[in-house]
């Protein structure tokens with residue numbers, strides 16, 4: 001069985017033809033999303049991208065959107081694409097492509113892709129986090145994505161964790177992603193070092209023994225651990241899988257994160273399972289197609 005997966009991002013649309021037995025992406029394309037031209041143009045472009053990769057019999061189309069999506073396949077809003085408020089993306093794509101279409105939030109789909117084909121295969125219940133410019137979260141409970149009452153469960157990056165904290169892209173203040181994302185590491189690093197640096201540079205400097213960079217990392221990783229601890233104290237799931245740019249730092253991120261999280265949870269457990277995601281850049285395409293598994 002094959003399905004088309006469409007990964008809608010702030011600047012680009014990636015589409016792929018996916019083998020649903022193996023998760024392999026058989027054909028792929030990436031085009032600019034031209035988000036400034038509004039949702040109708042973006043959806044026309046998504047349909048074009050899907051047609052470019054279409055081949056053979058297809059069970060359906062899946063769309064991953066960079067924002068919360070309700071049970072009718074309506075994108076409620078997105079922080080990164082202008083004019084996307086209450087856009088019925090699944091029905092609109094079904095009409096354009098004349099194929100059954102499902103849609104969900106991109107982090108939910110990445111969680112599902114890791115469950116079907118990646119690092120989360122051994123687990124029935126887990127958190128998936130993507131930590132990069134922001135923090136996305138997908139929750140799989142008993143082998144199903146938990147989408148919540150309205151469909152927007154997992155807006156975990158916007159849990160308030162700092163009282164009177166920094167303003168977030170969502171309009172609120174002190175959200176988790178304002179202190180624990182790649183963007184937050186870059187900003188804290190730039191302030192500490194007095195010159196513009198990104199999260200990758202901070203990891204590199206810390207690896208070279210730079211004490212200021214190490215301090216910035218320690219604080220950010222501590223905030224990641226605090227958030228994970230809150231999640232686990234509520235849900236007690238089997239594992240946490242982490243993808244996104246920050247996870248590519250490898251042991252420099254995961255080893256202190258496990259230590260700090262275990263430190264906070266030590267009176268309850270003597271082990272925490274926090275693993276890097278296995279699927280790479282194509283996780284969005286694979287997850288969207290896997291809506292049909």
Ligand SMILES: [Zn+2]
Pocket residue numbers: 157158168169170171172173175
């Ligand atoms: Zn926020």
